[in-house]
Every structure is written in C-alpha cells, then in structure tokens.
Amino acid sequence: MRVHFHGAAGEVTGSMHLVEAAGRRILLDCGMIQGGREAEARNFEPFPFDPSSIDALVLSHAHIDHIGRVPRLVWQGFRGPIYVQQAGAELLPVMLLDAASLAESDADRENRKRRQGEPEAMPLFTREDVHAVLDLVRPLPYGARTSIAPGVEIALRDAGHILGSSIVELWADGRKLVYSGDLGPPGTPILRDPEPVREADLVLMESTYGDRNHRDxxxxxxxxxxxxxxxxxxxxxxxxxxxxxxxxxxxxxxxxxxxxxxxxxxxxxxxxxxxxxxxxxxxxxxxxxxxxxxxxxxxxxxxxxxxxxxxxxxxxxxxxxxxxxxxxxxxxxxxxxxxxxxxxxxxxxxxxxxxxxxxxxxxxxxxxxxxxxxxxxxxxxxxxxxxxxxxxxxxxxxxSAHTDQRGLIAWYEGFEGRPPLVLVHGEDRAREALAGELGERGPADVRLARPGMVVDV
Structure with missing residues (x-):
C-alpha cells in the first residue's frame, strides 16, 4: 500500500490523498483550496494524476474543503463510484449546488468588469457538472465493511464533526490505513463523539488545532x-x-x-x-x-x-x-x-x-x-x-467543530501500539506543536505531509 499526499498537506483546505493498493487507486477526499485569490486559483490547476485512472473516491464529509473539486474530477474523466456516509450523501448535492451557483455568479460579475478582448472568466464548476457527480454517489451506513474495488474494503466510523462526517478505515494488501477526516470535539452539541479505532498500520490525522486547546x-x-x-x-x-x-x-x-x-x-x-x-x-x-x-x-x-x-x-x-x-x-x-x-x-x-x-x-x-x-x-x-x-x-x-490538541492526542492514543502517523489538514505551526507533544508522550513515528510526499505502508 502506498499513499500520495496531494492536498491539505501543509495547509488546512484542499484535502486530497491518493492510496494505491491491490492494483487499484483510491482517492480520499477531493476538496477545494480556500483562502485568498491566489490560493483559490490553484483549484483550476490540473490534477497531479489522471482522474480517469482513479477506481473509487471516498469522501470523509460534505464540507467544501473536502468535496469542492469533485465536479472537476468527474469533468476531467473520473467515472468510478463515490462513497460517503448516508447523511453526507444527502448534504453533498446541497453543498455542491450552492458552491456552483456562487461560482457562476462570481464569474458573471467578473466578466461584466472585463474589457473587450480579455479572456472570459470561468466558474470552477457549474450546476450541470454537479448533476454528473450525483449519478456516481453510493451512500454507506456507519460501520458496514464494504468492498469498493477488488481487494479493497472500507468502513466508515462517526467522526463527530458534522452530520455524516466519517473516519475512514481502509483494508488492502493485508494492511490497514485509517484516515481521521475531520474530528469533532468530545461533547459537541447534537453530534456523537468521534469513535475510537484500535488498530492501524498507518494513520492519517487532521491537525487543524494541533497547537492549542479550546476554551471550556x-x-x-x-x-x-x-x-x-x-x-x-x-x-x-x-x-x-x-x-x-x-x-x-x-x-x-x-x-x-x-x-x-x-x-x-x-x-x-x-x-x-x-x-x-x-x-x-x-x-x-x-x-x-x-x-x-x-x-x-x-x-x-x-x-x-x-x-x-x-x-x-x-x-x-x-x-x-x-x-x-x-x-x-x-x-x-x-x-x-x-x-x-x-x-x-x-x-x-x-x-x-x-x-x-x-x-x-x-x-x-x-x-x-x-x-x-x-x-x-x-x-x-x-x-x-x-x-x-x-x-x-x-x-x-x-x-469549534474541530477537536483541539488534547482531543487529537486522546484519539491517536486510542490506537494500540502507537502506529505510524502522518499529520494532514493543518498549518505547519499547528502540526509541529502536535508532533512535539506526541513525541514527549512516547516513541512515535510522526511525519508532516507535504505536497507530492509518498509513504509506503
């Protein structure tokens, strides 16, 4: 099993991680990069892989920084199934159609300001692009171990971040990868606490608030x-x-x-x-x-x-x-x-x-x-x-809908044997602080994801 890091690797938005296993290519999230104009322009860049080569897409939840480039992925050739928890599957069209409407409006506003002869501004995706996505969605309940490609199985666990947010367990090649998605704090109103996971050969964990603890x-x-x-x-x-x-x-x-x-x-x-x-x-x-x-x-x-x-x-x-x-x-x-x-x-x-x-x-x-x-x-x-x-x-x-440093450490320490850990979805200051705290608590193989980095499991 091999993991390629292509998004939210040194920043909070744009989540996207590619897993190669059992001769298949599984994409975890395909999120929009958010920030200033320069950052958001990166959403228009070509994917660092051929979208048609992806066998399946697994979405951790329906926030735009985890799903916002899915329409472009489909537009550029992806035709595989898209797996997401059942409630998340209902939120998916609501979020994407709203984002498409905003993108279309922004492009129209920009074009009205442009002079004759200047290139036309284009939306990142349109509402028509979203409908092509929805035909590929395959909702899953929490806890059901499901084959998503020959030799590759997943199960979704409650991440407690938003309705339908998921921790992804992925089995292939005799190994197990766990991707935290975004983890909610214990005691969050409405939602249940993030589920503990006991076993993994590699953990990908968010680190948005890795350098601080929330107020009570x-x-x-x-x-x-x-x-x-x-x-x-x-x-x-x-x-x-x-x-x-x-x-x-x-x-x-x-x-x-x-x-x-x-x-x-x-x-x-x-x-x-x-x-x-x-x-x-x-x-x-x-x-x-x-x-x-x-x-x-x-x-x-x-x-x-x-x-x-x-x-x-x-x-x-x-x-x-x-x-x-x-x-x-x-x-x-x-x-x-x-x-x-x-x-x-x-x-x-x-x-x-x-x-x-x-x-x-x-x-x-x-x-x-x-x-x-x-x-x-x-x-x-x-x-x-x-x-x-x-x-x-x-x-x-x-x-905050994200857990803090204490919550991240507690969730990771729920694993047996302190498995290797890669920190994603966080700025460097937060990730470095979290890595330091984990190192003080015992031997731990902790790496900070970088764009293009590859990790073998």
Missing amino acids: RLDTIHEFGDLLEQAWEARGKVLIPAFAVGRSQELLYWFARHWDEWRLSRWRIFLDSPMAAKVVAIYDRHQALFDEDARAVWKGRPDPFRLPNLHITESTDQSMAINRIENGAIVIAGSGMANGGRILHHFRHGIDRRSTHVVFVGYQSEGTLGRRLVDGAKWVRIHGHDHRVNARIHTVGGL
Whole structure:
C-alpha cells in the first residue's frame, strides 16, 4: 500500500490523498483550496494524476474543503463510484449546488468588469457538472465493511464533526490505513463523539488545532450570552459568519437551550442561506445520529429549527431586506470564513458601524477575509470597495467543530501500539506543536505531509 499526499498537506483546505493498493487507486477526499485569490486559483490547476485512472473516491464529509473539486474530477474523466456516509450523501448535492451557483455568479460579475478582448472568466464548476457527480454517489451506513474495488474494503466510523462526517478505515494488501477526516470535539452539541479505532498500520490525522486547546464550551456559551446582551444594550446588530452545515445548526441548538436566559424572544433571528431549509430538513431526517442531549432538547420547546422568531431567508430579496434593519437582529450567514456568500453583503452594510458586532465561531484560514478581521485589520476590501472596520470583532473559539490538541492526542492514543502517523489538514505551526507533544508522550513515528510526499505502508 502506498499513499500520495496531494492536498491539505501543509495547509488546512484542499484535502486530497491518493492510496494505491491491490492494483487499484483510491482517492480520499477531493476538496477545494480556500483562502485568498491566489490560493483559490490553484483549484483550476490540473490534477497531479489522471482522474480517469482513479477506481473509487471516498469522501470523509460534505464540507467544501473536502468535496469542492469533485465536479472537476468527474469533468476531467473520473467515472468510478463515490462513497460517503448516508447523511453526507444527502448534504453533498446541497453543498455542491450552492458552491456552483456562487461560482457562476462570481464569474458573471467578473466578466461584466472585463474589457473587450480579455479572456472570459470561468466558474470552477457549474450546476450541470454537479448533476454528473450525483449519478456516481453510493451512500454507506456507519460501520458496514464494504468492498469498493477488488481487494479493497472500507468502513466508515462517526467522526463527530458534522452530520455524516466519517473516519475512514481502509483494508488492502493485508494492511490497514485509517484516515481521521475531520474530528469533532468530545461533547459537541447534537453530534456523537468521534469513535475510537484500535488498530492501524498507518494513520492519517487532521491537525487543524494541533497547537492549542479550546476554551471550556460552557465558558464560551456564557461569553456568547454576555456578548448578545452587550449588543442589545448598544442597540446593535450581530453578524455571525457560519457554515450552513454544522455550525449554523449548533448555534440554533444553543439559542433553544438558552432561550429564556438570553431573552432571545426580543431579537429577530435570521438564518440567511439559500440552502438552510434543505440542511435543516436533512438534520431532521437523521435525528438517529444525534447524541442523547440533543434528542432531549429536540423534545422540548422551542424546537431549535423552529424558533418562533427564526426567519430562514432563501431569496436574494429577503436577504437584502435584512440590511434595512439597523438593530435587534442576529444574522447567521455563510460563508464561515467570510470569503464569499451572503455574509459579505451584510459586512458591506454594517462593518463600518460601531453598533455592529461580528462574531467568528470557527477556524479562519490564512488569506481569508475572516482571518484579516480576526487579526485586527482596520480596512477590508469587499466586492471591489474598501470599507473601514468600525464594528466590534469577537472570536468565540470554544464552539469549534474541530477537536483541539488534547482531543487529537486522546484519539491517536486510542490506537494500540502507537502506529505510524502522518499529520494532514493543518498549518505547519499547528502540526509541529502536535508532533512535539506526541513525541514527549512516547516513541512515535510522526511525519508532516507535504505536497507530492509518498509513504509506503
């Protein structure tokens, strides 16, 4: 068995790892590279392998940084099956069609600005490309050991990151590879904890927060409540960049759980996303995957997805109308790193106001607008115009959907015999810190993935 590392190898986004075993080629994830314009231009580059040579694709979950180049893979010749957990299979078209719509809109906007004779801007993929992907999807339940090619078997385990997120176990050539995908923190609302895995000959593990530990979640929730109170007293508006899958549902969970304590009935709450209603319906259909605490909250009132003052805005006109509200509104909108989507329109209308509170509740990659705001930028460019940042910027790190250094170490130490480990999906600072901590705890063969690196199992 041989593993080639082609993405999320020294950075957080663009997950893509190629496994050669039993005479077959299996691709683990095919994600979009996210960040600034230069980083995202790399998504248009040719794949470092022939897409038609791939026998099967296994997706760990439906976040765009793990699935966002799948339409290009198919467009360039891949015709094999695509395996993903059942709930993830339902989220897949929602995420990809939304990304295609944004890509088409961005290309149209760019072409309107170009002079005659300049080359036409093209979207990374179109909605038509997405439909070609969906014909290849093969949903799998958690725990079922399945043959995906002659001599190659996989099983998916719950990763606790978003609905349908998976740890991938892969057997071939008498060896076993385990790929963590993205691991959620223990105790994450709604979702179950990541499943432990005991045996492996090689482990590929994410390391997004390999250099830090999250604040206690309850402390974070108290901080969030205090923040909302400050915003109300300042007659302000709260803007929350959040991914439509995972973080948005968790926020609604906390709103329901602290409905009376945070006096949320006085606010207007907007989930401003074309895909939100579809995602909420998918979560509703898969309550069997929720943890016990979430099932108890769902039995109570109010229902997190049906708060009496919750408005799920799907149309552009509905979204634009929110900008006429100057105070008393909580707006959850994508994207989570503020590098696209409807949150940018809300920033354009509110980032220069001192009464606006911007709350970041997830990781912000290098090169994204979210990272620049978190790092204290005084001016930002949005849709070609410069805006003064007068809004109050908050980072609420304890709500991360990724586990922290403690959680990563605990999950790895669940393996017997400390198998060889390759760290992926993390910046070098985080990976080096995690490798150092693991080395202090006992002998460990820990490597940091680099683009083009090859590891034999």
